[in-house]
Amino acid sequence: MKTKQVIDHITNWLKDYAANAKMNGFVVGVSGGVDSAVVSALCAKTGLRTLCVELPIHQSLEQVTRAQEHITHLKRKFSNVTNVQVDLTQTFDTFGKTVPQVEESPKLHLAMANVRARLRMTTLYYFAGLHNYLVAGTGNKVEDFGVGFFTKYGDGGVDLSPLADLMKSEVYEIAKELDVIESIVIAAPTDGLFGDSRSDEDQIGASYDELEWAMKEAEAGKTEEDFSGRQQEVFRIYKMRHRANKHKMEPIPVCNVPLDLK
Structure with a gap:
């Protein structure tokens, strides 16, 4: 960089x-x-x-x-x-x-x-x-x-x-x-949100270096089956959190009411 x-x-x-x-x-x-x-x-x-x-x-x-x-x-x-x-x-x-x-x-x-x-x-x-x-x-x-x-x-x-x-x-x-x-x-x-010494890695289960790797692999189209051992575990953690928190990353859903109902 x-x-x-x-x-x-x-x-x-x-x-x-x-x-x-x-x-x-x-x-x-x-x-x-x-x-x-x-x-x-x-x-x-x-x-x-x-x-x-x-x-x-x-x-x-x-x-x-x-x-x-x-x-x-x-x-x-x-x-x-x-x-x-x-x-x-x-x-x-x-x-x-x-x-x-x-x-x-x-x-x-x-x-x-x-x-x-x-x-x-x-x-x-x-x-x-x-x-x-x-x-x-x-x-x-x-x-x-x-x-x-x-x-x-x-x-x-x-x-x-x-x-x-x-x-x-x-x-x-x-x-x-x-x-x-x-x-x-x-x-x-x-994140300092729990009033104790837990780190981000403690909460997530993976380091930022590992998550960066997983993010790049996911963006390249890889799946969990492409890996084994620790890599598979990290990839699974990444995908699980990405799915669970998708609502944070996307615009708020809007219910579009059909014009003929207005």
Whole structure:
């Protein structure tokens, strides 16, 4: 990949999009992960106002520290970067106490994890509305169009997606070129939605390198029977998640009423 040229291309795309939309800049949720670090750095490079928002909800100190270190590093390099922290822990806890109480279960834990993501989306759009900013998404190609590893109307609720045509490995290449701090580059990817240390790989059952391979093989028309052992297992994981999360990747179904019924 021509990393420097890709960075310039995305930066110019962001700048042009904001200008055409008559928006003042960007708001990015910064989590302490590599994707949000890269997106915030790319937004900063446009020269437009870039608001980095920390949105902890029972977050691990390690993730919070990485996010703060990245923001400090970014502000040293770019005068157009500002930041704010909104601790949503109490809001999240209040929501959990307000809805009807149900027994502990994996479905409950997943539902509440998605609540975290949707509270964060709501907060980002609050700041976007205040300042006439665009909400910049942080999803990469494998997450957004491969396995659908994002929350619908949570981290999937954005105005534009600068990384959605890049594989995770390509995001890491860009991170190195942009001088993203090492603690973020070497950290295990995690969505941080469960209040524990589980990584994305723990949740999905495959690494991003494996998922990239499976996505390319699936796009080439391969089937599960073409592989064996670990490759077959990874391919099966990819296909299963792709099918299950297809509703996230396609437009909302619209019931078209025949004209003669209107």
